[in-house]
Amino acid sequence: ASAECLDEYVNIVSRMFHSEDEGFEFYNKYALEKGFSVRKGYVEWDEANEKIILRKLVCSREGCREEKHMKRKREDRKRKPRNITRVGCKAKFVIVRVAKTGRWFVKDFIDEHNHPLAPRDLACFLRSHRRISDEQKADIIEMESVGIRKHKIMDVLCMQYGGYDHVGCMTRDIYNFCHRYKQETVAAGDAQTVICHMMARQERDPDYFFKYLVDKDGHLKGLFWSDTQSRLDYEAFGDVVVFDSTYRTNKYNLPFVPFVGLNHHRSTVIFGCGIISHETNEAYEWMLRTFSEAMSQKHPISVITDGDLAMQRAIRMVWPDSYHRLCVWHIQQNIVRHLHDDEVREEFRSFIYDSSSIEEHERKWIEFLRRNEVTSEESWLHQMYQMRKLWCAPYLVGRCFLGLSSNQRSESLNSVLHTHLEGKMTLFDMLEHYERCLSGRRLNEAILDIVALQSVPFTDADASSLEKHAARVFTPCMFQLVRWSISVVRKCVISEILDAWELTTYVVAKIDRREKKFEVRCEMKEGSLYMINCSCRKLECLGTPCSHIFYILGICQVELLPWCCVPMRWTMSAKSAFPSTRKSEMYDYSASLMRYRELRNLSHAACFRACQSSEEYQHLKMVLSEQDGSKESSRGEEECIRFGPVLPQTTEIDCGDLEKVLDPVHVQGRGAPKKRLQAKMKKQRSKRKCGYCGVEGHNRRKCNKLKEEMMAANC
Secondary structure (H helix, E strand, O other): OOHHHHHHHHHHHOOEEOOHHHHHHHHHHHHHHHOOOEEEEEEEEOOOOOOEEEEEEEEOOOOOOOHHHOOOOOOOOOOOOOOOOOOOOOOEEEEEEOOOOOOEEEEEEEOOOOOOOOOHHHHOOOHHHOOOOHHHHHHHHHHHHOOOOHHHHHHHHHHHHOOHHHOOOOHHHHHHHHHHHHHHHOOOOHHHHHHHHHHHHHHHOOOOEEEEEEOOOOEEEEEEEEOHHHHHHHHHHOOEEEEOOEOOOOOOOOOEEEEEEEOOOOOEEEEEEEEEOOOOHHHHHHHHHHHHHHOOOOOOOEEEEOOOHHHHHHHHHHOOOOEEEEOHHHHHHHHHHHOOEHHHHHHHHHOOOOOOOHHHHHHHHHHHHHHOOOOOOOOHHHHHHHOHHHOOHHHHOOOOOOOOOOOHHHHHHHHHHHHHOOOOOOHHHHHHHHHHHHHHHHHHHHHHHHHHHHOOOOOOOOOOHHHHHHHHHOOHHHHHHHHHHHHOHHHEEEEEEEEEOOEEEEEEEEOOEEEEEEEEEEEEEOOEEEEEEEOOOHHHHOOOOOHHHHHHHHHOOOOOOOHHHOOHHHOHHHHOOOOOOOOOOOOEOOHHHHHHHHHHHHHHHHHHHHOOOHHHHHHHHHHHHHHHHOOOOOOOOOOOOOOOOEOOOOOHHHHOOOOOOEOOOOOOOOOOOOOOOOOEOOOOOOOOEOOOOOOEOOOHHHOHHHHHHHHHHHO
């Protein structure tokens, strides 16, 4: 051996350690530099069998695989055999504890390997060198809880530590750690954990609402929840509700049903959410009754859903006075799926936006069914005819849908949920992701609120006083719709004026459409305008004044919009009576984790300032190294390490009053929709022609004439 190797050997065998762990850390660090992995081997205990007095550390490739596992064909083998890693390496490091002093010394050390050693940049992937530190675990849980994927977390760590070889773990370790952490969180059961969490939130906040339903065996089959802010949002914006069910958001395949609407910025607002086991009449009735119970029996003015029959029956039963509309987008999809003739398809589409009277519309329907010989009650066309009042325009005139014609808001939320959810997710994962989406929606609303509070939409200097007033009272998003109505005022003309006592009716038409007239009624009280409405019903349906009203207000020289033209739901006063809670309250944070987050933020700022100077850098590095070198922790025994936020715990768990709720039974979904069917063209598809000879029935590759000419040319 060289003198350098002898010096290294003497330095190692003369080492003393305060504990077994310190000896392991020393040998593992040595193994990282040399390029092999360490495994704990033989151990000896004292006579009382209480303390370890000898520990043997070996190379991970020490020993050999048992003979019974070396047979390729085994009757009881169920898995593919793993690669052989043990080759009988003799390298070892034995440490012994001295009873009097409690210190450990090196008894035996062999550093001869019978296998290739890994280079330094690859040794970090060996098992004993792949360990996620506590501070890394805290950061991983924090990033994973906000929706960052595991492989992206690894990319962030590589960027922070300056390369994969300095991170100390690999992507697979992050996956395993997150899985174990989630398993610990739902150790009491998936459904039980979710119910306990909601009970704890209800104990903390009495306005938090949830209700669940179990079957005869105790399995969860229905759940609805809505936090305090969602219930307040429904009180302010619950006039129109959109809801739809979606699959593939949890491993039980339970349909996920979010209830959404529009806020004062015309953005999506979430009123509540639920899951049901089956899409039946009873399940939807329970869901809607529970929703009404959560919202103090306030029923929506209008509801928009897809064409599910069970959902329609439940709405008629629970919300009989609410207007119901089918999603136009789903109808368009069904048109493509069920109608294959282009002319029939286009004629059917015309019923969606038909502006004729109900009598004329009925006549068109009867003629359409007779011409297409629709006699069977089971045909799709006949079913749509039976539901025509839920989607045809003449039956929906004057009903308040706030300009919505589809459940796109619900579908958009479902799309966001599907971005990070898949069929393997637990109910707890789904709840966690729902809270994340909810926080994102409320953050967007907060940003729009501050923009509306601190600014006013731009108007021209020569704009009318009505337009300037509208810019001040409406939210900026709604003002854009109002501005469009103001911009078309110049096309309006008065064709007739009907005067009565304190009531004047103006008959207004557009210049390019004089045959279509609307009546604008103005009611006066004490010499001032008290009430105004238009027969086009835009103010009642959309909530914003139409161009006809703006035209008459201009004729009457009104400078400020009347209160009847400014619905409170489209102003910043819509939620003035309700205090907003924009932050998620799903988690609690332990005292140690709060201290860690505060110190981490302070250290980031201190480290960035210190790195600008070499003296400050060396000083701060020395301080942090001394702090990191002190292994003793002052943490009390009662405080356990928790690397992420914790769920609030209900007091009923300890007293045993909580009934055990079993996980849901996996249900069979309705499956993916069928492929879109191609329309049948009236003319037959043209036969293919050869590009060389022009004869039908073959192409250029199979043309005999071309082959003969090529053979003749070669000869």
